[in-house]
Amino acid sequence: MCKIRVMAQTVARKGLTSRQPKACIACTDTHESDALVEAAKLHMIDNFSIALTHGLLLIAVWRLIHRPDLDHEDPPEPDAEPEGFQVKRN
Amino acid sequence: MRDLVFVAYLLALLFLAFKRPFIFTLVYAYIDIVAPQRLSYFLLNSIPLSLIVFGMAFLGYVVADDKKDSRFSVRQGAMVLLLLYCGYTTFTGALPEDAMEKWDWVWKALVFAIFLPLTLRTKLRIEALTLFMVLCAATLIITGGIKTLGSGGGYGALVLLIDDNAGLYEGSIISMVAIAIIPLMLWLSKHGTIFPPDWRVKYFTLALIFAALLIPIGTQARTGLVCIAVLAVLQLRFVKYRFLYAGMAVTLGLMAIPFLPQSFSDRMGTIQNYQADESASTRIAVWEWTIEYANANPMGGGFNVYRLNKLRYELAPDKKGDQPEQEYDYELEDDGPIEVIDEARAFHSSYFEMLGEQGYPGLALWLFIHIGGIWRMEVLRRRYRKTTKEGEMWVAPLAIALENAHIIYMVGSLFVGVAFQPFVYMLVALQIGLDTYMSRRAQEAKWNPIAGRLPSSTWSQATS
Numbered sequence: 001m002c003k004i005r006v007m008a009q010t011v012a013r014k015g016l017t018s019r020q021p022k023a024c025i026a027c028t029d030t031h032e033s034d035a036l037v038e039a040a041k042l043h044m045i046d047n048f049s050i051a052l053t054h055g056l057l058l059i060a061v062w063r064l065i066h067r068p069d070l071d072h073e074d075p076p077e078p079d080a081e082p083e084g085f086q087v088k089r090n
Numbered sequence: 091m092r093d094l095v096f097v098a099y100l101l102a103l104l105f106l107a108f109k110r111p112f113i114f115t116l117v118y119a120y121i122d123i124v125a126p127q128r129l130s131y132f133l134l135n136s137i138p139l140s141l142i143v144f145g146m147a148f149l150g151y152v153v154a155d156d157k158k159d160s161r162f163s164v165r166q167g168a169m170v171l172l173l174l175y176c177g178y179t180t181f182t183g184a185l186p187e188d189a190m191e192k193w194d195w196v197w198k199a200l201v202f203a204i205f206l207p208l209t210l211r212t213k214l215r216i217e218a219l220t221l222f223m224v225l226c227a228a229t230l231i232i233t234g235g236i237k238t239l240g241s242g243g244g245y246g247a248l249v250l251l252i253d254d255n256a257g258l259y260e261g262s263i264i265s266m267v268a269i270a271i272i273p274l275m276l277w278l279s280k281h282g283t284i285f286p287p288d289w290r291v292k293y294f295t296l297a298l299i300f301a302a303l304l305i306p307i308g309t310q311a312r313t314g315l316v317c318i319a320v321l322a323v324l325q326l327r328f329v330k331y332r333f334l335y336a337g338m339a340v341t342l343g344l345m346a347i348p349f350l351p352q353s354f355s356d357r358m359g360t361i362q363n364y365q366a367d368e369s370a371s372t373r374i375a376v377w378e379w380t381i382e383y384a385n386a387n388p389m390g391g392g393f394n395v396y397r398l399n400k401l402r403y404e405l406a407p408d409k410k411g412d413q414p415e416q417e418y419d420y421e422l423e424d425d426g427p428i429e430v431i432d433e434a435r436a437f438h439s440s441y442f443e444m445l446g447e448q449g450y451p452g453l454a455l456w457l458f459i460h461i462g463g464i465w466r467m468e469v470l471r472r473r474y475r476k477t478t479k480e481g482e483m484w485v486a487p488l489a490i491a492l493e494n495a496h497i498i499y500m501v502g503s504l505f506v507g508v509a510f511q512p513f514v515y516m517l518v519a520l521q522i523g524l525d526t527y528m529s530r531r532a533q534e535a536k537w538n539p540i541a542g543r544l545p546s547s548t549w550s551q552a553t554s
Contacts, residue, residue: 042237045233045237045240047092048232049228049229049232049233049236050129050229050233052232053225053232054099054229056225056285057103057222058102058103060218060222060225061103061107061113062106064214064218065106065109065110065113067214067284069213070110070218071110071112071155071156071212072156073212073214075534075535076479076481076482076532077479077480077481078536079536
């Protein structure tokens with residue numbers, strides 16, 4: 001009976017909602033519920049990492065499209081004095 | 091739900107890219123590194139996403155980009171040659187069907203690496219690609235770092251987003267890449283303009299470096315520990331107070347030992363006792379086989395030729411008395427060396443991977459591409475380290491960062507078969523892009539006296 005409830009809880013967590021009926025929580029196998037909590041934690045860490053980096057990537061793209069120097073740059077600062085072979089020539 | 095978020099996210103990126111076509115190239119880099127199609131269960135994994143976005147990036151360059159500033163370098167030529175040579179060995183090799191499996195992704199990585207430098211024609215583009223590479227890898231590094239802090243990880247046990255062993259998701263590869271890009275993280279935090287240096291950038295970078303250092307502990311990949319040591323030595327070269335740095339590094343290292351998981355210390359201990367370690371003994375046996383194979387087939391056997399090998403080697407018994415007895419898949423008859431018979435073992439080294447698969451010509455081309463990259467970055471560093479121009483202060487530090495990243499890869503790849511890792515080829519493309527960009531800018535900035543710019547007739551009139 002208890003196993004059936006645990007299964008129901010697992011299915012409900014995966015398929016419906018993370019909030020479970022109290023009756024199910026009251027009679028759960030501790031190992032099962034620990035594993036589920038652990039899996040949920042790992043899932044949360046993954047989502048945090050994805051959200052953080054993807055958010056930063058999106059901000060970066062947003063800033064890039066407003067930067068004219070992405071495609072066209074000013075000419076470089078000219079050399080103050082001759083370098084390399086030009087020293088001999090002049 | 092995650093699928094829908096990824097689809098919406100990608101559509102948003104692609105929509106923004108239509109405003110600036112170079113963004114398509116960045117989106118392709120993102121897809122190649124993070125592989126969102128592997129993170130989703132439907133929608134994205136049912137379409138050839140990377141092919142579509144590469145097509146858009148290429149079309150964006152051909153149709154909308156200014157080609158006059160693009161340059162083709164010698165190393166890009168070498169990559170074209172390597173691509174053609176790999177194609178030749180794939181179709182004429184010892185195991186053409188097996189070779190096709192690897193060729194299927196290798197050619198894409200090489201084509202993108204050949205194409206990428208053509209688009210890197212402004213400083214901001216170089217920075218943007220660096221930022222994308224770091225942030226994309228950070229998706230795996232942050233999750234891995236937090237999980238390691240929480241559970242300590244374990245060899246083959248740390249799951250990074252998905253339980254997959256391909257690309258950067260493989261433990262040894264992410265360990266090596268996480269450490270290799272630390273110099274790039276530091277460069278971005280000091281010279282970035284997309285996220286200019288401030289307290290948020292500083293703390294994010296510090297946290298990311300900490301997470302990257304945790305990856306080898308979490309994955310328990312010995313290659314990662316070697317890479318950390320190489321990084322520490324390389325940083326020593328450029329720090330101002332070397333003795334202070336060395337002292338602090340040693341102290342920090344010693345202080346970290348009690349916090350390391352026992353399983354990590356045990357696994358790292360096997361580096362010393364390689365004769366009793368199956369993984370290390372297999373490597374040595376495979377490398378011996380590869381040299382013999384290459385001598386018999388100097389032109390290489392094509393991709394995945396390692397599947398032909400049949401190895402027989404002796405494994406010394408573990409002499410440590412305090413360790414629990416090691417378990418083997420085979421029976422032990424006495425206390426002497428154990429004879430192990432194995433077959434189809436992978437190369438476990440990029441150098442031997444190239445030698446076995448592409449023979450001596452392939453290995454020579456590969457070494458030319460990679461050692462050439464390190465050498466060119468050293469040339470750039472020396473040329474720009476004393477520059478007085480405000481606009482060129484970022485060049486030498488980026489060259490150092492790319493050089494160090496590449497050296498870490500070259501050392502790490504001694505023990506991991508990552509000769510064609512797409513992330514590393516992006517790093518190579520970034521180096522080529524920086525190199526060709528700086529050559530062009532130097533040419534444009536060359537000292538040019540007024541007399542030289544005037545037509546000769548005007549000059550003669552003025553002097554008469």
